[in-house]
Amino acid sequence: MFDLIVIGGGVLGTFHAYHALEAGLKVALIEKDKAPQDATTRNFGQVVPSGMNSKWQNYGRESLSIYKNLQTQFDISVRQNGTIYLASDEEEMQLIEELHDINIQNGYTSEMLTKQTCLHHYPGLKSSYAKGGLYFPDEVTVEPRIMIHRLLDFLKTEKNLEIHTGKTVKSCEHTGNTVNVDTACGSTLKGSKVIICNGREFKILYPALFAQSDLQVSKLQMMQTKPQGTGYSLPGSVLTGLSIRRYEAFSECPSFSVIKSREAQDSPEKKWGIHILFKQAKDGSVILGDSHQYAEAKDIDDLGYDLDMEIDDYMVRKAKEIFRLPNYEIAHRWYGMYSQCKTKDLFQTTINDHIHIVTGIGGKGMTGSAGYAKENIQNLFNLTT
Structure with missing residues (x-):
């Protein structure tokens, strides 16, 4: 018992x-x-x-x-x-500054980083992308x-x-x-x-309980490069401007709703729920992604079992606009599914x-x-x- x-x-x-x-x-x-x-x-x-x-x-x-x-x-x-959040424009800079202030009030340590500091600490980060960053040590x-x-x-x-x-x-x-x-x-x-x-x-x-619930399932596509080789180190979790525009923490920022209202609604990022993340694994490879496609819990099978290469190719193109990695050779592709509530x-x-x-x-x-x-x-x- x-x-x-x-x-x-x-x-x-x-x-x-x-x-x-x-x-x-x-x-x-x-x-x-x-x-x-x-x-x-x-x-x-x-x-x-x-x-x-x-x-x-x-x-x-x-x-x-x-x-x-x-x-x-x-x-x-x-x-x-x-963890670093990299801002790519003035709107995203405004959001990370506001989130920094919120975390000061919450007693959670964060540091605003200049563009030059970001470029120094994150090898391969493109100067044309980064405007600054918010770091959580x-x-x-x-x-x-x-x-x-x-x-x-x-x-x-x-x-x-x-x-x-x-x-x-x-x-x-x-x-x-x-x-x-x-x-x-x-x-x-x-x-x-x-x-x-x-x-x-x-x-x-x-099953009847879940079929009547507001649960939905999200299918996410991710990739992993081949090891980047000796000498290349990308520290921690790297989240980018699309993450700043998506993560729920930023929804508490005073400017968030106005900034979101100005976004194009017909972009690939909206269509596929894309935001670009990077994380280097212990073997030197880099995991990048991801996308989000949704179905009701009762319709989970509608998400299918295929990987959409159009989504993967788009994420790689966006990733290359942010980081100049030693290689973008993809060793593994997969998807994950998790459930979440709508309300x-x-x-x-x-x-x-x-x-x-x-x-x-x-x-x-x-x-x-x-x-x-x-x-x-x-x-x-x-x-x-």
């Missing part, structure tokens, strides 16, 4: 398990695949509270502390190498295809997390004070509470006092999950802080 069973081994589910274990609870985690392989492993690995609105920045800042603390115990690939990156696997191994070996992989949960039935969690392979786990962190999987558990910041519902669903965290997952899950576990189990 477990105090908590977590369904879903992505970053949101895993951090719910982590905080429950830290509270001394007996926890099991069930993951349908051999290992997590959806949105948690198919992203940039950028932990950027700076891009979030004030509410979620608080969760993100707590996440930073959690990531850094875990890294002191076990190498989960955390690197504190900061406390932010970190992780390797998304490494971090979650190492974290689960750590929780299994050091924290006694019981992990069941390759098992699809087909039903959760509550009887008395027990929830029976049945898997398709015939096994049953019993727990006092269940948290379902199902990512974009809406067809197995409670709320995440999807959270209780089937009864014992079964809880938390999903639809959208692009906030890698940054916000650790901090949010801590609060959610405290609330669900009536724990004192």
Whole structure:
């Protein structure tokens, strides 16, 4: 009998398990695949509270502390190498200056960088693009295809997390004070509470509930270059003008709505939801992207399984306008899918006092999950802080 069973081994589910274990609870985690392989492993690995609105920045800042603390115990690939937002015109400069002021008020460290400082610290940055930057020194990156696997191994070996992989949960039935969690392979786990962190999987558990929700799924295309070779180093998370015009943190800036109203509505950036990000992986390659295409949760299959090369080619062209990398030879292309709500910041519902669903965290997952899950576990189990 477990105090908590977590369904879903992505970053949101895993951090719910982590905080429950830290509270001394007996926890099991069930993951349908051999290992997590959806949105948690198919992203940039950028932990950027700076891009979030004030509410979620608080969760993100707590996440930073959690990531850094875990890294002191076990190498989960955390690197504190900061985040830069590069402005390409006067409007974007105005927005980063306003966000800098907001973060001063919030007590979150950021630094305005001149054009020359940006050109000095970010090799290959084109002078024709950069007007200045806003830098967040406390932010970190992780390797998304490494971090979650190492974290689960750590929780299994050091924290006694019981992990069941390759098992699809087909039903959760509550009887008395027990929830029976049945898997398709015939096994049953019993727990006092269940948290379902199902990512974009809406067809197995409670499909009617998700079909009637305001959840939608975003499909993102990303690429990874071949290693850039010795001597080239692009530090931290690099976000550009299109990110400044997109990220929710900037929507709190006084000038944001007016600046957004002046944007062309028929551009490729609008059509495909493109904003250009860069992050150098440990092997020297550079991950770049990304795009956003949307479908309702019930219509997820409409997004298809193809990579649109027109989108990829456009993103590479835009990236070349910003950075002169030693090479733009693409070694890998892929897409990721994550769920998000259209009217709320995440999807959270209780089937009864014992079964809880938390999903639809959208692009906030890698940054916000650790901090949010801590609060959610405290609330669900009536724990004192």
